[in-house]
Amino acid sequence: MRILPTVSLVVLGLLLTGGAWSQTTLQKQAQGLFKPIPATPPALPGNPASPAKVALGKALYFDPRLSESHAISCNSCHMVGMGGVDLQETSLGHRWQHGGRNAPTVYNAVFDTAQFWDGRAKDLEQQAGGPLVNPVEMDTTEGHVIEQLKGIPGYQTLFAQAFPTEKEPMTFDNVRRAIAVFEATLITPGAPFDHYLQGNDKALDAAQKEGLSLFITKGCVGCHSGINMGGDRYAPFGVVEKPGSQILPPNDKGRFAVTKTVSDEYVFRVPPLRNIALTAPYFHSGKVWDLRQAIAIMGSSQLGQTLTDDEVGKIEAFLGTLTGPQPAVTLPILPPSVATTPQPKP
Amino acid sequence: MRILPTVSLVVLGLLLTGGAWSQTTLQKQAQGLFKPIPATPPALPGNPASPAKVALGKALYFDPRLSESHAISCNSCHMVGMGGVDLQETSLGHRWQHGGRNAPTVYNAVFDTAQFWDGRAKDLEQQAGGPLVNPVEMDTTEGHVIEQLKGIPGYQTLFAQAFPTEKEPMTFDNVRRAIAVFEATLITPGAPFDHYLQGNDKALDAAQKEGLSLFITKGCVGCHSGINMGGDRYAPFGVVEKPGSQILPPNDKGRFAVTKTVSDEYVFRVPPLRNIALTAPYFHSGKVWDLRQAIAIMGSSQLGQTLTDDEVGKIEAFLGTLTGPQPAVTLPILPPSVATTPQPKP
Numbered sequence: 001m002r003i004l005p006t007v008s009l010v011v012l013g014l015l016l017t018g019g020a021w022s023q024t025t026l027q028k029q030a031q032g033l034f035k036p037i038p039a040t041p042p043a044l045p046g047n048p049a050s051p052a053k054v055a056l057g058k059a060l061y062f063d064p065r066l067s068e069s070h071a072i073s074c075n076s077c078h079m080v081g082m083g084g085v086d087l088q089e090t091s092l093g094h095r096w097q098h099g100g101r102n103a104p105t106v107y108n109a110v111f112d113t114a115q116f117w118d119g120r121a122k123d124l125e126q127q128a129g130g131p132l133v134n135p136v137e138m139d140t141t142e143g144h145v146i147e148q149l150k151g152i153p154g155y156q157t158l159f160a161q162a163f164p165t166e167k168e169p170m171t172f173d174n175v176r177r178a179i180a181v182f183e184a185t186l187i188t189p190g191a192p193f194d195h196y197l198q199g200n201d202k203a204l205d206a207a208q209k210e211g212l213s214l215f216i217t218k219g220c221v222g223c224h225s226g227i228n229m230g231g232d233r234y235a236p237f238g239v240v241e242k243p244g245s246q247i248l249p250p251n252d253k254g255r256f257a258v259t260k261t262v263s264d265e266y267v268f269r270v271p272p273l274r275n276i277a278l279t280a281p282y283f284h285s286g287k288v289w290d291l292r293q294a295i296a297i298m299g300s301s302q303l304g305q306t307l308t309d310d311e312v313g314k315i316e317a318f319l320g321t322l323t324g325p326q327p328a329v330t331l332p333i334l335p336p337s338v339a340t341t342p343q344p345k346p
Numbered sequence: 347m348r349i350l351p352t353v354s355l356v357v358l359g360l361l362l363t364g365g366a367w368s369q370t371t372l373q374k375q376a377q378g379l380f381k382p383i384p385a386t387p388p389a390l391p392g393n394p395a396s397p398a399k400v401a402l403g404k405a406l407y408f409d410p411r412l413s414e415s416h417a418i419s420c421n422s423c424h425m426v427g428m429g430g431v432d433l434q435e436t437s438l439g440h441r442w443q444h445g446g447r448n449a450p451t452v453y454n455a456v457f458d459t460a461q462f463w464d465g466r467a468k469d470l471e472q473q474a475g476g477p478l479v480n481p482v483e484m485d486t487t488e489g490h491v492i493e494q495l496k497g498i499p500g501y502q503t504l505f506a507q508a509f510p511t512e513k514e515p516m517t518f519d520n521v522r523r524a525i526a527v528f529e530a531t532l533i534t535p536g537a538p539f540d541h542y543l544q545g546n547d548k549a550l551d552a553a554q555k556e557g558l559s560l561f562i563t564k565g566c567v568g569c570h571s572g573i574n575m576g577g578d579r580y581a582p583f584g585v586v587e588k589p590g591s592q593i594l595p596p597n598d599k600g601r602f603a604v605t606k607t608v609s610d611e612y613v614f615r616v617p618p619l620r621n622i623a624l625t626a627p628y629f630h631s632g633k634v635w636d637l638r639q640a641i642a643i644m645g646s647s648q649l650g651q652t653l654t655d656d657e658v659g660k661i662e663a664f665l666g667t668l669t670g671p672q673p674a675v676t677l678p679i680l681p682p683s684v685a686t687t688p689q690p691k692p
Contacts, residue, residue: 062427071422071438081408081677092417092692096442278682290685330676331427336624339636346438 026213027201033216035227036194037274037324041184042110047125049181052161057182059158059332060175065148067138069094070344074131074179078106080329083278084186089286093131094139095346100252102286107326108274110184112231117284118255119234119269124180129172142172144342149175151342154335188275188324196321204321211318214311219303228272229322236267237283240304243297247287254284277320292316372559373547379562381573382540383620383670387530388456393471395527398507403528405504405678406521411494413484415440416690420477420525424452426675429624430532435632439477440485441692446598448632453672454620456530458577463630464601465580465615470526475518488518490688495521497688500681534621534670542667550667557664560657565649574618575668582613583629586650589643593633600630623666638662 043049060066064073077091077099078084084105086092091099101117109115115127131137132145140148149155149170156170162178163169193212195203204212215221224230234255237248248266255267268284281287282294292312299307307315389395406412410419423437423445424430430451432438437445447463455461461473477483478491486494495501495516502516508524509515539558541549550558561567570576580601583594594612601613614630627633628640638658645653653661 064425064428065433069438070433076417079410082410082680083682087411087416087683088690088692092415096692098692280683280685289689292685326679328676328679330674333672333674334428336429337433337626339626339638343635344434346434346442346444 024201026209027196027199029216030212031197033221033225034193034197034229036197037108037111037187037189037191037227039189041187044110044123044125044180044184047177047181049184050162052158053163053178053181054185055332056158056162057178057180058329059155059334060179061182062332063334065152065334065337065341065344066132066140066145066175067094068140068144068344069138069346071346072138074106074128077103077131077137080106080186081326083107083275083326084109085279087280089281091137093137094135097136099134099136101284102281104271105275105279106183107186107188108228108272109231110187111227112269112272113233114231114269117268117271118258120258124183125176128176128179128183132175145172145175146170148342151340152335152337158335186327186329188326191274191324192321193318194324204318207314207317208321209318211314211316212321214315215318218299218305218307218311218315220298220315223270223302224273228274230270231272233270234264234267235270235302236265238266238301241301242266243301247283247285247297249285252284273319273322275323275326277323291319295319370547372555373542373545375562376558377543379567379571380539380543380575382543383454383457383533383535383537383573385535387533390456390469390471390526390530393523393527395530396508398504399509399524399527400531401678402504402508403524403526404675405501405680406525407528408678409680411498411680411683411687411690412478412486412491412521413440414486414490414690415484415692417692418484420452420474423449423477423483426452426532427672429453429621429672430455431625433626435627437483439483440481443482445480445482447630448627450617451621451625452529453532453534454574454618455577456533457573458615458618459579460577460615463614463617464604466604470529471522474522474525474529478521491518491521492516494688497686498681498683504681532673532675534672537620537670538667539664540670550664553660553663554667555664557660557662558667560661561664564645564651564653564657564661566644566661569616569648570619574620576616577618579616580610580613581616581648582611584612584647587647588612589647593629593631593643595631598630619665620668621670621672623669637665641665 041049061074064070066073072093077086079086084107086103088103090101091103093099104117110124115121115124116130121127121130129142132140133142159169159174163174192203223233223235226232237243237254242248253265255264277291280291281289282291288294288297295312295315296307299305387395407420410416412419418439423432425432430453432449434449436447437449439445450463456470461467461470462476467473467476475488478486479488505515505520509520538549569579569581572578583589583600588594599611601610623637626637627635628637634640634643641658641661642653645651
């Protein structure tokens with residue numbers, strides 16, 4: 001006699017809140033699989049941040065004089081204000097050469113546990129040096145970067161302030177450290193999905209929740225989880241079925257180039273999905289411009305499922321909730337060149 | 347008996363103030379020849395500014411999708427934070443082609459009465475359209491710019507807000523108008539020389555004042571006067587003596603290309619000198635990287651005088667006082683591309 005009224009009250013409650021019980025289940029499930037982006041940049045191990053180090057890193061990030069041509073900066077391919085990418089199939093580098101793979105976003109890259117499509121850099125600090133010396137990107141050398149910076153008087157002060165305990169702070173390692181610390185500030189907390197994970201059930205609408213549910217039940221979450229929903233593990237592109245050679249060019253064997261292990265052929269770092277709606281075109285080849293098509297390809301190649309248009313649309317709607325407010329970045333005033341500053345070699 | 351004490355007091359006053367009388371003469375002379383940069387952007391005739399129009403112009407200025415390749419924006423060659431220039435001999439444009447002439451600074455360009463080295467655009471509004479359709483710069487067409495912008499949904503709102511009375515605001519003319527209104531905000535008031543012109547005699551040190559004095563007495567001021575100290579008239583490069591063909595290449599006849607008048611051969615717009623210490627390399631050919639060398643060349647080619655090293659050094663010191671604080675510009679968050687947005691053609 002005591003139990004029935006209680007049950008009735010629960011049922012009544014569910015009716016009044018429009019099915020809140022099932023929503024809460026989805027929300028709890030999501031909270032177990034994903035994490036919101038923290039409100040402040042995470043600390044980098046062995047590379048403590050300071051305002052001076054961030055300021056130096058920002059100057060270096062935007063300074064095209066770090067490239068051989070003086071025409072390409074980090075921001076050329078990882079554009080702050082444009083999703084942290086260049087919206088190119090593959091980036092245009094030194095002398096208009098094309099890079100090998102699509103440029104990943106700099107936003108939230110600090111939460112990835114490996115950098116580059118093949119994970120050849122373990123963190124931002126290691127990554128930052130790569131494009132500088134890549135002949136098809138910025139095409140300079142570690143030695144010339146330092147020679148260049150030493151030729152721009154204002155950088156002496158910026159390095160001294162950023163690394164106050166070091167006698168000779170102007171080193172390539174410190175260039176990488178400062179850039180990494182600045183890049184760690186480029187995070188996008190506050191996306192609708194973050195609010196949802198933080199407990200606001202109304203942050204997602206019905207279609208977006210259905211998309212989230214499909215994202216989990218179809219198996220996307222098997223690779224795309226955590227803060228960045230990717231960026232923390234490797235997977236073969238085409239677990240079930242290889243996509244066409246245009247999308248997965250045979251000559252790019254992915255992580256195999258790093259490990260020389262046959263089982264790593266066509267294995268890539270699982271791309272993070274944060275702000276994915278802003279970062280077309282998709283995949284390492286950059287051949288797919290439509291997020292819906294990318295979702296469908298993932299269904300067939302990774303999960304062996306033909307997703308319906310309706311399912312694709314709902315997953316797309318959910319992925320749209322991963323777009324967070326992009327950080328407001330004030331352009332650095334770069335230290336001026338002087339007559340003795342090394343000149344560009346375009 | 348009454349006059350002598352008065353004269354003595356004046357002489358005593360001059361002794362006590364360290365020759366203030368002669369300084370004041372120089373200052374008054376300077377105030378008659380030059381004008382400080384105003385604290386706020388000037389109004390553009392027929393193109394009233396509004397926060398929404400500035401915001402649109404800023405987005406367009408930084409958006410590389412306005413170029414055929416989607417890799418070049420206005421800011422690529424006129425870099426905010428780097429003197430408003432690209433520090434290149436001539437700019438790198440579409441497919442790594444070199445532009446014909448050195449990129450002038452965008453800073454304070456609003457005070458110039460003609461744009462481009464040959465003055466072929468009368469104002470910023472007319473100038474803004476040029477690089478967009480120049481095959482060696484951004485290589486697009488007026489029609490494609492509008493097609494591109496119409497393919498980026500967020501621009502609909504930005505244009506509607508910027509031009510609220512127009513039914514079809516997304517036009518090439520309005521692209522140019524909005525960019526011009528943003529560029530008009532890129533001014534650098536508050537240079538030491540501005541303070542000097544505004545009455546602070548101590549804003550310039552002794553060497554800088556001697557440089558100013560030489561700048562006037564040697565005749566530089568004959569062409570470089572007004573707010574921008576240039577940018578408002580034309581002069582032949584080599585009035586007295588033509589510089590070498592490397593600095594003045596024979597195939598670039600300057601304003602002759604615009605007017606087809608023989609007397610305009612090798613005539614160029616007098617370059618403005620504001621922030622000149624930040625905008626190497628110099629001259630339309632961009633062949634001179636050292637400001638001292640540029641000063642010496644001007645002495646011989648335009649004034650028929652061999653300036654001594656000491657004179658060159660003092661004029662250089664004076665020109666350094668034309669460097670004003672560069673504006674702090676927050677990067678715009680660009681409206682995202684969507685699946686139907688026209689793709690780049692790199």
